[in-house]
Amino acid sequence: MVDLRSEMAELWAALSVSAGGRSRAIEFVAARAGEGVSTIAREFAHYAARAVGCRTWLIDLDLMSQTQTDCLARDSGRFGALGPPAAATPDGSMFFSVRPPSVRPDGRAWPDSRYVAAQSVGAPGLWVTRFRREALRGRQAVQVLASADYWNALRRHADIVVVDAPAAARSRAGLTVAPFMDEVVLVVAADEGDASAPARLRDELADAGARCAGLFVNRVRAEAPPFLRGAAL
Numbered sequence: 001m002v003d004l005r006s007e008m009a010e011l012w013a014a015l016s017v018s019a020g021g022r023s024r025a026i027e028f029v030a031a032r033a034g035e036g037v038s039t040i041a042r043e044f045a046h047y048a049a050r051a052v053g054c055r056t057w058l059i060d061l062d063l064m065s066q067t068q069t070d071c072l073a074r075d076s077g078r079f080g081a082l083g084p085p086a087a088a089t090p091d092g093s094m095f096f097s098v099r100p101p102s103v104r105p106d107g108r109a110w111p112d113s114r115y116v117a118a119q120s121v122g123a124p125g126l127w128v129t130r131f132r133r134e135a136l137r138g139r140q141a142v143q144v145l146a147s148a149d150y151w152n153a154l155r156r157h158a159d160i161v162v163v164d165a166p167a168a169a170r171s172r173a174g175l176t177v178a179p180f181m182d183e184v185v186l187v188v189a190a191d192e193g194d195a196s197a198p199a200r201l202r203d204e205l206a207d208a209g210a211r212c213a214g215l216f217v218n219r220v221r222a223e224a225p226p227f228l229r230g231a232a233l
Contacts, residue, residue, distance in 0.1 A: 093153050
């Protein structure tokens with residue numbers, strides 16, 4: 001059985017997260033669905049908050065398929081109970097835009113920040129976001145923004161920002177925000193036999209100006225070598 005805490009400790013050390021004592025935003029992404037990105041992002045955020053004591057935010061970037069809050073709630077005995085919904089932005093900025101915007105009775109646009117909420121997980125050191133997809137109306141669509149504003153604002157509010165990105169094969173969201181991250185970690189399942197898709201994603205990340213910290217081989221589904229330092233694809 002894989003010791004997830006040990007894996008996260010190794011990943012933490014490999015990323016040298018605490019270097020310089022500054023806030024860091026770290027994105028986890030995979031080329032294809034089913035590689036275990038959400039599990040690794042959730043475990044890393046939990047490790048950062050509970051084992052290291054960092055103020056940690058887990059951002060669920062897959063706006064059309066939110067799973068992090070559900071997974072945390074199902075295992076509340078381990079992670080802690082979810083707190084009441086709260087604002088997910090320290091200054092009103094947001095990492096996405098809803099178009100066309102909803103209009104309030106006074107004629108003003110409904111702010112994008114009202115579509116997402118944050119909840120504490122156990123002790124307040126760990127927070128997770130949930131996009132309120134059910135609040136969308138009619139033909140409204142959501143676009144993830146190529147902007148540093150939200151991430152910079154959250155860095156001033158948290159020690160570690162963990163971004164759980166949807167698979168690149170079905171969404172460009174991860175690539176859109178990657179240039180504004182401090183590190184991007186590619187996740188590959190241990191039983192994945194084809195390295196071509198992760199290699200292409202690594203190249204796309206580099207072309208976008210993102211810093212690819214390396215490859216994490218997810219051993220939850222099968223035994224395989226541990227975290228590999230460097231993008232050795």
